[in-house]
Amino acid sequence: MNVAEAGAAAAPVPAPRVGVQFDRPDRRYAAEQELAVRYDVAGIEPAAVRALERSVVWYTEGKGEEDLGVHRFERLEGAARLAEALPGGTIAVRLPASPLSYEGVVVKIRWCVRVRLFFASGRDFVSEHVFDLGTVPPARGAVERTA
Amino acid sequence: MTGTAGRPVGNPFSTRHVRPGALPALDSRGRPRDVAALLARLDAVGGSAALVGTHGSGKTTLLLHLAAALEAGGRRVERVRLRTVADWAPLAGAAWRCARGGTVCIDSWERLGRLPALLVAWAARRVGARLLVTAHRPGPLPTLLECATSPALVTALVARLPRGDAALVPGAADVDAVFRAAAGNVREALFLLYDRHEVRRRGPAAPAAGVRS
Numbered sequence: 504m505n506v507a508e509a510g511a512a513a514a515p516v517p518a519p520r521v522g523v524q525f526d527r528p529d530r531r532y533a534a535e536q537e538l539a540v541r542y543d544v545a546g547i548e549p550a551a552v553r554a555l556e557r558s559v560v561w562y563t564e565g566k567g568e569e570d571l572g573v574h575r576f577e578r579l580e581g582a583a584r585l586a587e588a589l590p591g592g593t594i595a596v597r598l599p600a601s602p603l604s605y606e607g608v609v610v611k612i613r614w615c616v617r618v619r620l621f622f623a624s625g626r627d628f629v630s631e632h633v634f635d636l637g638t639v640p641p642a643r644g645a646v647e648r649t650a
Numbered sequence: 651m652t653g654t655a656g657r658p659v660g661n662p663f664s665t666r667h668v669r670p671g672a673l674p675a676l677d678s679r680g681r682p683r684d685v686a687a688l689l690a691r692l693d694a695v696g697g698s699a700a701l702v703g704t705h706g707s708g709k710t711t712l713l714l715h716l717a718a719a720l721e722a723g724g725r726r727v728e729r730v731r732l733r734t735v736a737d738w739a740p741l742a743g744a745a746w747r748c749a750r751g752g753t754v755c756i757d758s759w760e761r762l763g764r765l766p767a768l769l770v771a772w773a774a775r776r777v778g779a780r781l782l783v784t785a786h787r788p789g790p791l792p793t794l795l796e797c798a799t800s801p802a803l804v805t806a807l808v809a810r811l812p813r814g815d816a817a818l819v820p821g822a823a824d825v826d827a828v829f830r831a832a833a834g835n836v837r838e839a840l841f842l843l844y845d846r847h848e849v850r851r852r853g854p855a856a857p858a859a860g861v862r863s
Contacts (some may be wrong), residue, residue, distance in 0.1 A: 504789065564664050566844055608848050633658060643852065 520545045521618045530634035534600045538634070540616050543591040547568035547620065550585075553582040555588045556619040559596050565610035574599060603637030659814040661851075663844035667811050668837070678798040682807025683712060685719045688794060692716075697780035698771070700759065702788055703797030706835030709784035710757050711795065716782060717755040720808040726752030732761040741770060749777035759783035791821040799836050801829045807836070808843070818850050 526539040538559065541571040560576040575596045579588045594616060615631040622628075657760045666672065673685040692699055714729075721727045728744035729738065743760070744754045754774065759767060771790055774781050783791060804825045812818065820828075820843055826848070832838035 564660050564666060566665060566841055569665055608852070614656075641852075 519547045519620060519628050519630075521620075521632075523543055523616055523618070523629075523632040524632075525616075525632075525634060531638070532598055532634060532636050534603065534637050535598060537595065537597050538616075540632075541591065541593050542616070542618050544589055544618070544620065546589075549585070549589045551622050551624070552585060552589060552620055553623045554578060554621040555585060556593070556617070556621075557588070557594050557637065558617045558619075559594065559598075559614070561602055561612060561614045562605040563610050563612055565607070567610065572602070598636055601637075603639045604635040605639045606641035608642045644650075658672075659812045661844055661847050662808075662811040662814055663840050663847055668807075668840045668844075671714050672805060673711050674810055675708065675712045675715040676803055676806050678803050680800075680802045683715070685715055688712075689719055689723075692780075692782065692794055695794065697753070698774070698782070698791050699794035700783050700785045700789060701795050701797060702757045702785055702792040702793050704786060704799075704834065706832070706837035707797035707799050708803075708836060709797050710721045711755060711757050711827060713782065713784050714797070714826065717753070720753050727755060729755045729757075731757040732759065734761060734796070735763050735766055738762065738766055738770070742773070745770065745774045745777060745779045748774075748779035751778060751780070753780040753782055756781060756783040760787075760789070799829075799834045801825050804839050806828055806834055807840070815851070818847055820846060 512634045520551075522543045522545070524541045532538055542557070556576065558573060558577065561572045561574065563570040571646045575594070577594075579585055602612050604614055613633050614636045617632075618630045620628045675685065677683055687776050698863065701712055701722060703709045717729055718728045726748055728748050730741050732741070739748050739754065741754070768790060771781060781791060782794070785791075801822075805822070808825065824843065824846060825839075828839040828842040829836075831842055
């Protein structure tokens with residue numbers, strides 16, 4: 504789990520906990536390298552889950568429009584398939600050559616493993632776990648505008 | 651209802667945190683808008699009205715909150731963001747779908763131009779569709795609210811954004827400075843706070859290398 508939480512479920516029920524273990528503890532991957540993760544879901548009643556999505560995506564973040572790319576996506580529904588995915592499972596994928604992770608001033612590119620749970624109640628829960636693709640150095644300085 | 655965990659906060663002033671749909675609707679003193687009272691007033695003026703204010707005064711944010719409240723009340727709502735007068739076609743379709751009591755929420759109504767705007771208002775009345783629009787100046791529709799800004803509003807918005815590194819949270823002097831620099835445009839002020847956050851996190855940029863002649 505990453506250090507910060509971007510939000511929390513507003514429902515009074517306790518939030519699920521999704522732990523992800525990367526095969527590289529530093530979470531740094533080279534372009535076109537294999538990524539393998541093991542995830543575990545806790546704090547849920549498996550029978551209450553209607554579907555689970557596991558994906559590997561990149562997204563941009565910054566001052567402009569946001570962009571998102573899906574590199575790997577899998578949706579599991581039905582008791583038999585969910586039994587393979589809960590309470591834990593694996594995601595293995597060969598990463599692409601680009602876009603590489605980038606910590607820019609105006610725009611940042613982040614890669615993450617995403618596990619999304621859909622509950623029979625209609626509620627859903629997303630857990631994202633960031634990793635780095637490539638070794639592009641971060642932008643060093645920022646120029647502050649005054650107007 | 652979606653719960654989210656794991657994504658780093660990053661820069662709290664990035665688009666995903668400060669886009670109109672993500673920000674609360676606050677008044678110029680930083681207090682939450684009374685959406686129910688505004689909807690009652692909208693009904694009282696006949697169902698069609700304008701949210702008026704300068705750039706970055708919170709019109710679009712309020713429009714989105716009012717649209718969501720109308721939908722939650724079981725009313726049909728269509729959202730249209732106008733970029734040019736050429737967007738009249740999707741607008742006409744939205745008005746048709748909102749016939750007999752639905753509401754078309756139109757952002758940047760003035761981009762339609764005066765005559766097309768009058769035609770759309772007339773056509774909407776004919777089919778029984780209501781219009782809730784944003785505009786920079788009062789126009790043919792009744793003004794539901796004039797949006798205004800202040801440093802207190804920016805302060806209240808900043809307090810509601812996710813917290814990253816406590817050392818990087820802007821103080822009152824930062825808010826006053828960006829509010830002045832942005833001439834009261836809250837959207838621009840939040841982008842200036844984005845820049846300040848990046849500068850403090852990384853340190854200032856080195857001067858660009860140049861060639862002396």
